[in-house]
Amino acid sequence: MSLSLNQWTTRRWSVAEAVDGCVRHGLEAIGLWREKVAEQGLAESVKLVRAAGLRVSSLCRGGFLTAGGLPGEEGRTAFARALEDNRRAIDEAAELSAACLVMVVGGLPGVRPGEALPAGGFTRDLAGAREQVAEALAELAPYAGERGVKLALEPLHPIYCPDRAVLSTLGQALELSLPYPQEQVGVVVDTFHVWWDPRLFEDVARAGRRIASYQVCDYLHPLPEDVLLGRGMMGDGVIDFRPITQAVLAAGYAGDVEVEIFNADVWAADPDEVVATMRARYEDVVLAAP
Amino acid sequence: MSLSLNQWTTRRWSVAEAVDGCVRHGLEAIGLWREKVAEQGLAESVKLVRAAGLRVSSLCRGGFLTAGGLPGEEGRTAFARALEDNRRAIDEAAELSAACLVMVVGGLPGVRPGEALPAGGFTRDLAGAREQVAEALAELAPYAGERGVKLALEPLHPIYCPDRAVLSTLGQALELSLPYPQEQVGVVVDTFHVWWDPRLFEDVARAGRRIASYQVCDYLHPLPEDVLLGRGMMGDGVIDFRPITQAVLAAGYAGDVEVEIFNADVWAADPDEVVATMRARYEDVVLAAP
Numbered sequence: 001m002s003l004s005l006n007q008w009t010t011r012r013w014s015v016a017e018a019v020d021g022c023v024r025h026g027l028e029a030i031g032l033w034r035e036k037v038a039e040q041g042l043a044e045s046v047k048l049v050r051a052a053g054l055r056v057s058s059l060c061r062g063g064f065l066t067a068g069g070l071p072g073e074e075g076r077t078a079f080a081r082a083l084e085d086n087r088r089a090i091d092e093a094a095e096l097s098a099a100c101l102v103m104v105v106g107g108l109p110g111v112r113p114g115e116a117l118p119a120g121g122f123t124r125d126l127a128g129a130r131e132q133v134a135e136a137l138a139e140l141a142p143y144a145g146e147r148g149v150k151l152a153l154e155p156l157h158p159i160y161c162p163d164r165a166v167l168s169t170l171g172q173a174l175e176l177s178l179p180y181p182q183e184q185v186g187v188v189v190d191t192f193h194v195w196w197d198p199r200l201f202e203d204v205a206r207a208g209r210r211i212a213s214y215q216v217c218d219y220l221h222p223l224p225e226d227v228l229l230g231r232g233m234m235g236d237g238v239i240d241f242r243p244i245t246q247a248v249l250a251a252g253y254a255g256d257v258e259v260e261i262f263n264a265d266v267w268a269a270d271p272d273e274v275v276a277t278m279r280a281r282y283e284d285v286v287l288a289a290p
Numbered sequence: 291m292s293l294s295l296n297q298w299t300t301r302r303w304s305v306a307e308a309v310d311g312c313v314r315h316g317l318e319a320i321g322l323w324r325e326k327v328a329e330q331g332l333a334e335s336v337k338l339v340r341a342a343g344l345r346v347s348s349l350c351r352g353g354f355l356t357a358g359g360l361p362g363e364e365g366r367t368a369f370a371r372a373l374e375d376n377r378r379a380i381d382e383a384a385e386l387s388a389a390c391l392v393m394v395v396g397g398l399p400g401v402r403p404g405e406a407l408p409a410g411g412f413t414r415d416l417a418g419a420r421e422q423v424a425e426a427l428a429e430l431a432p433y434a435g436e437r438g439v440k441l442a443l444e445p446l447h448p449i450y451c452p453d454r455a456v457l458s459t460l461g462q463a464l465e466l467s468l469p470y471p472q473e474q475v476g477v478v479v480d481t482f483h484v485w486w487d488p489r490l491f492e493d494v495a496r497a498g499r500r501i502a503s504y505q506v507c508d509y510l511h512p513l514p515e516d517v518l519l520g521r522g523m524m525g526d527g528v529i530d531f532r533p534i535t536q537a538v539l540a541a542g543y544a545g546d547v548e549v550e551i552f553n554a555d556v557w558a559a560d561p562d563e564v565v566a567t568m569r570a571r572y573e574d575v576v577l578a579a580p
Contacts, residue, residue, distance in 0.1 A: 108528060117511055117528065124530035130488070159449050161486040162511040162528045172488040196451040198420070198462040221407055221452040225515045238398060238407070238452045240414035 069109030186212025476502025
């Protein structure tokens, strides 16, 4: 396993700056975000990571596939638009030779991330939203397969179930992936999202080589007011990383370990210091004891 | 099934006032809190609920059993103290003829509810904390059984895993209950805590008559800054209640349905209006379609 910088951790950096940062700090891999790649330009981003000799451990992110659960024409249009956007994301992941495209599948149809519930125009049909994700996956997996891209289904902490991901446990993500070849659909193990799960170790073992990405960051307590920013530097929260790392290794995962932190303080800090801290904490807190 | 007022919903009311309120609004059952019972006096509380002809659908709450996971003498003392407090809670539940004693099992050892992580003196050993709960249950279940009290293990939303309950899913609570007769140990289904769980319907069916309490309130989105207060009046959040109610009924549950809302606005409102709204929403939103 080798450490990778998910570029949202150093959010102020462009792709070019983050690639430079990785090289400067001796990292071999980087996780990229579509927004940042679009700002840099896709072709230019490809050129930069190749010239630097970096692996792209993931592209973040596809998904938001559930709006099709809205009734009638609105639902059909939203579903078609979501599929189209995800095909573009797959194309970009292929260009970048990303190890996977991370999929954040979306919340209840009509509920917008981080926003108050709309007065109308949303649905509480959680089972239906989950069906939508399965339906979208059936469309997208073959498209990804033809382009050599692996879709990585990311279960999110249940706190994000209303607005970001109706996929809430590793077991659930794994079930959804099973109908497809493991080269086409895998799962993400992100410590922040799954650390509490009583079935975690069982499901990590069961997932085996379906694990497409291992992401680490801590779970802060108490969470900040904007719960999206509750992701902390490893060692600053409540997670015991070593047993999880050990289980992921034992399951056969041999990819990079991405550090993806959404945190106002981390974003405000000097990115070079953040990467230095991240390296030190990775050694001290994340790596399984020998 | 019959509607019950969990008295924390009308937090300003004493036991005497809440009992009066239930009678005034035609309710047949009440869920009591130990703090409020202590303020009123246990014997007086028993007299009040009997005179009013109310069932006590639950006593809240026992638990906080994990501090024994702290090392050495501190852990042993904390464990003994927790057991002693829970025996008192069982005694009180017996006096009140409560249908169950709700158990909120506690978070990571040394992490205090709602407070920042202490600099030292806490542990990240989640598996160990869960073991502690099983150990405490082995001590308490027979004691409860001898007094005709049923312990109701409450899985809490994973957001409360650090500080309030390492019991995070209904399936996990059910596993923990299985070694004991169902008259001694059951589980709570609280919609706020379990609505997101992809295994919910499977586990409700599996729990069957182990379901000792069905509590309803909505899951607000976004959550307020103090996540403990994210419990809303049914219909104000994201939960689709009817399928859950239907599943709980189909599992064989025939007890009362408690409404337990922690919410600053609800607590600020006139308690009589809160109970009236609760009755109306129960009919409109919670009851399974015929």
